[in-house]
Amino acid sequence: MLLRRAFIAASLLGAFFALAAAEPRRFAIDLKPADVIPTGNDLIALPTIRAEDGALDSFNVLSMRDRGLLEVVGDAGAPALQPYFEIDGKPLPFRAPSWALIEYWIPTARLASDGLERTLTYCVPTGSRAALVRLTLTNRRAQPVEAALGVRASWGKLNRVTYAPVALRGERLSSPGETSVFTFVTHDTHFAWALNAPGARVRAPVLPGSEAPGVEASRTFKVAPGASVETTFFLSVGLEENSAIHAARVLRENTERHGVDGVIAQAAAWCAARTGSTGHADLDLLMNRNLLFTALYAWGRTLDTEQLVGVTSRSPRYYVSAAYWDRDAMLWSLPGLLDIDRALAREALDYALTIQLRNTGTHSRYIDGMVLEDGFQLDEAVAPLLALGRYWRETDDRAFLVEHRAAIVQLRDRLLGRFDGATGLYSSLQDAEDEFQKLPFITYDNALAWQALNDLAALFAALRDERAAADAAERAAALKAAILRHCVAVPPDATEPIFVGATDGKARVFTEVPPGSLMKLPLVGFVTEDDPVFARTYDWLHSPAYAFSYSDQPFGLPGSHRVPFTTSWSVADHLRLKRSREHALKIMRASGWDGGIVTEGIDPRTAKMDRAGRAFATAAGYVADALWQEFVVPAQPKASSQ
Secondary structure (H helix, E strand, O other): OHHHHHHHHHHHHHHHHHHHHOOOOEEEEOOOOOOEEEEEOOOOEEEEEEOOOOOEOEEEEEEOOOOEEEEEEOHHHOOOEEEEEEEOOEEEOOOOOEEEEEOOOEEEEEEEEOOEEEEEEEEOOOOOOEEEEEEEEEEOOOOOEEEEEEEEEEOOEEEEEEEEEEEOOOEEEEEOOOEEEEEEEOOOEEEEEEEEOOOOEEEOOOOOOOOOOEEEEEEEEEEOOOOEEEEEEEEEEEOOHHHHHHHHHHHHHHHHHHHHHHHHHHHHHHHHOOOOOOOOHHHHHHHHHHHHHHHHHOEEEEOOOOOEEEOOOOOOOEOOEOOEOHHHHHHHHHHHHHHHEHHHHHHHHHHHOOOOHHHOOEEEEOOOOOEEEEEEOHHHHHHHHHHHHHHHHHHOOHHHHHHOHHHHHHHHHHHHOOEEOOOOEEOOOEOOOOOEOOOOEEHHHHHHHHHHHHHHHHHHHHOOOHHHHHHHHHHHHHHHHHHHHHOEEOOOOOOOOEEOOEEOOOOEEOOOOHHHOHHHOOOOOOOOOOOHHHHHHHHHHOOOOOOOOOOOOOOOOOOOOOOOOEEHHHHHHHHOOHHHHHHHHHHHHHOOOEOOEOOOEEOOOOOOEOOOEOOOHHHHHHHHHHHHHHHOOOOOOOEOOO
16 A cells, blocks of 8 residues: 555656746637636635736635734725836836736736737645736837836735634835835734845835825836847735745845746746646636636645634635635535545645534634534535545555544534435525525435445444444435435425425425525436436426426526526536536536636526626536536546645
8 A cells, every 4th residue: 555655646746846847838718808817826816817917806814813814905995006117218018918817717808909019927836925027028119119028916905714804903104125024913913925026226206195005116128129038026915024034035046046937937837736627628728727716725734833723715706705614614615635635635635624523514714613604514514524435445545534534523423414214304494595494404405414424334344443333324215215205205296205305294385595506416426317306306497387497498407496596506517417518518508607616606698797706616616516526527536745
């Protein structure tokens, strides 16, 4: 086993260096002016690079102390960072450039007009607390020009974001220089960031009516016909002034040693090692970009503790960003991590089974495990067990099971505490849409509990606890019988039974909850897709008999009163059902999503995105994993996080 692991590690290391040596691939992306492009690494997120002009509206870090994101935004609607070009002392517009992604993640923009070509690239290298911003200009004119390449930095507020941005009260200070440092002070330095501008002229502009800290940095060049010039700026973060300054300096030193292209190539190699191919360029772009988005926006390291944490999204565009859900992290994002980076998946599971363990099953929590929104949800209570079951099947990592045996027992006991002896079912207060469900026994949740009990049987067997394994298997068989007995009934205006949404053992509701859809029953192995009861359930939910079926719309899939549109979960689930695969593919290809990043849903008539659910990092993993599982050929090796 040790030799096998050493061989795999050596192979992956060799593959990484081969990728680093290869020319990084570039993929054109089609963006609208109002779109944004996210990039970043596990420490610093740049979620809002504007497609219209390349400006960076905001950037953020995760903070354990603040239980969410710390977000830097510009003053009075200005971007936090505005790159710019000037020619012969006059502004040279950089409007509506064409965009491409280096290895699906590193954005680069190009614009050519009036005999002048300019480019802009943002790159946040792996492991760095700094981002580089490179500007280039090539003179295609017959005469030389004097060019200025620069950036303007503005700091209007420091927000703490957990769901909604809240401006923190404190003093914002700046110290302009070749490395300009920006400090947020309360009783001590709370956070700092810096802008390193090698060789640039730096000044602190005075803006009428504004006391916000800011700097402008630019370099001036005489550019001969046919010549090119470039300059690179370094944006960094830190716990205080010195760490922010040093982070920028180290990235600058790396570019001096390896060249800017070399640093970008190394970052691109990390991304390339975490991609696969479906054989279709459009699906590859959607899949790989969203796999990287779930790896780096549903997960990240806090600036103050360096602990890996899970969140709904590190983008403030998502309406409940920067909080932890078991379901989101374990059922939607983690499968994507297992596709591309097993070491990261292992660390994410460890976080769920330690820091987040004590409140598993509670509606939502802060990143430190404290309760954010109370309320028990059965699907969330079993989510870590299901994630662990898949991890075990794919990795055979018994040492991890042994390390977390106590957590497995605790999760099992929490599940058994919801058992109802009268029906043989397991109860939940809220459903997968985070809403109160008056009828306590939700069909989908109980199917997940059945799957979790089967996984528990396998996990306990691997731990050589045959008694616990047999007990879990027996409970799983009994639960399946109870579901088929209580959760199947004839809906109104029908003659044959289907699966119900929920029951109390007497009353029943015929509803659909897309995040916990009845369409998932074959996907978790509870029934086969051609099972007669499931087939009738499919027919009913896709017919006018169901109020939110959207069966008459070109991009329609069943929704609900809570999400009255075609959801990303539904698209992914239908992609994995033979009966609806082609329709799901049509929907995937028709939608522009959020500039290519998966959203909570789309309009069933137009395929335009639902604006409230933009930049949905955990759902991005769910959709991308569906593509990976169904279409990636051949099977791709999983990368190491190191």
